[in-house]
Amino acid sequence: MLDAELIFNLKNKYGNIYSVDIKNTTLVFRELTFSEYNKILSFKDLDNFSSADLEDTILSISIVYPENFDTMKIPPGNVSSLANDILDLSGFTSARVAKNILNQKRDEANEVKNLMKAFVLATISTYSPEDLEQMTFSQLAEKVAMAEKIIEIKQGINGLESTNLKLELIDPEEEEEKEKLRAARHNMSKMPGAAEYDDPIARKLWGS
16 A cells, blocks of 8 residues: 555646556656647657657656566556556547536636736736645635735726726525525515425526
8 A cells, every 4th residue: 555645746747647556556647748749749650669668768768666676577468458557648639528627627717816816917927837836725715815915906006997807706504694685585575375585486487
């Protein structure tokens, strides 16, 4: 079993990682980068480079644990299968996988932390995503507030009316309380015989 600290360090260094057990050995591999994939493609045009050489190259680049692992220890059939899996998981040979990866990253981009990071990066050019990743939530929130103020000041300098642009985060509990208050106000003021606020048919007619 892989050590949790090892997994954390590998993820922190390489991003997405995957593991496979071959002949009682756990191998951890990462995705290929674009430049690495282009390098592999260039090898295909060489006369003295076989498909087996290509597969060995893919594995030697991608396997990150154990370090300096000898790919010759992997049975030939497993080499081909693993090399193809690495290409697929890297998003280079499977349109379905590539689409799933993109959709997953879009979902992640809508998470609170990533929305805050995107807001800061769009406004303050001196930070990198890696810089923001090292901040606490309070520190990142401070940068967001600064970014909002920078936008306001720039609009004033350029003679533009302030848009009061703010990064609004949704609190589910707060939204639930607001919904309860709206329902209570509606039910108190509704005419006799009118539908309750939470009546599903009425809400459908109201377009909510």
